[in-house]
Amino acid sequence: MTQRDYSMTGPDSAWAVQTGLAAADWYHTDLPRKTMKDLMKRTNGPAIRDTAILFASMIVLAGFGIVLWPTLWSVPFWLGYGVLYGSAMDSRWHECGHGTAFKTRSYNDWLYQIASFCMMRNPHTWRWSHARHHTDTVIVGRDPEVVLMRPPALARVIANFFGLVDAWTAIGRMLTNATGRLTPDEADFVPRPEQPKVIRVARIWVAIYATVIAMAFALNSILPLMLIGLPRLYGAWHHVMTGVLQHGGLAENVTDHRLNSRTVLMNPISRFIYWNMNYHVEHHMFPMVPYHRLPQLHEAIKHDLPAPNRSIPEAFAEMWPALVRQLRDEDHFIKRTLPDTAKPYRADLHATVPVGVPAE
């Protein structure tokens, strides 16, 4: 059984660089340039519509929550507001970080800053960590965004359904950054000229949270924190539920997203909250395609991909047993079958996956 070290500065990181797994060439499904150009095309319309719906819903839900506070009648409104704040903002952070949601760059940047604040992710640090996640997706020691390490820390994942570990870590990082320092992992992937920006944002956020906490004390009520801060905890469950499905139980240290990413068909509400990131193989293969064109991209390349899971419960039913088995067998993973129309997985692209030996 292989012991893994997921830190950015450990032996697995050095091994990935030595063996050429880091910054490698990845498998892509062939698509005509004309089709790709059409799919990559940017527009403002869909994201303006979705952002208007998002913010209008948040205002209405928070309004009812405040009016009905502190009765139990306010609970459903806070639950709705919380999911939009603590989960929908995760996908907005993601898509605007790629710069693909809107055609106009300033709109992307504006929503990115708001979403980063809601998710407690420093917009500068996370831009770099996410770039690394795309270069070295689920390469051990290189990808700083691996959620389900092996053996999987299931207690941590469950705690994160309420944002507990993530928010705790984020607060620690924010305070560290606000004192003018970066953690060693952050220093590894954030280029030096960008580091002062990390520190500046952390200081602004500390000032905002201090103001909200002061208001809570002044009003002798947690209501201000129900609006800002706490929804990161009580609304996190949806983004964790969808996030663990992205790569959970699948291969590590491979250079074919069909082996390490999962596409899951979902209901329209979850797709609105998740901004279509359920098409995750497609997104990783072609990150230039905006969220609103991913269904069409899926249609264009599905002949070359493993069949998607047909629902969230079906995806969990596939993933969960693999995670449980990884508790005692870290080398276990799910290797999904390709349709006859697909190009086969290439043995020479995968250093550690025993291609041809299907995992159960």
Next chain:
Amino acid sequence: MPWIDACATDEIEQEDLVRFDHDGRTFAIYHSPDGDFFCTDGLCTHEQVHLADGLVMDYEIECPKHNATFDYRTGEAKRAPACVNLATYPTKVDGGRVLVEV
């Protein structure tokens, strides 16, 4: 430096680019929305990915890997994660061919 014949003008759609390899090096040649041609290094300065698979919007090329953008007229890096500018090269059109001085 001699002018090198890179491609025919009609090989590149307007607001698009092609890859051009020459002498062991790789370049990108752009056809701008108003009909001019430009040439830059072909690899993104972030992680050396071919820009030819990227997206041209107005006067910017967006890298297909992490969506960094560059102004292809000047090579200026406009959006993280690229921090280093792209090298640019003179171009001219002669008899329906795009020539580059690389």
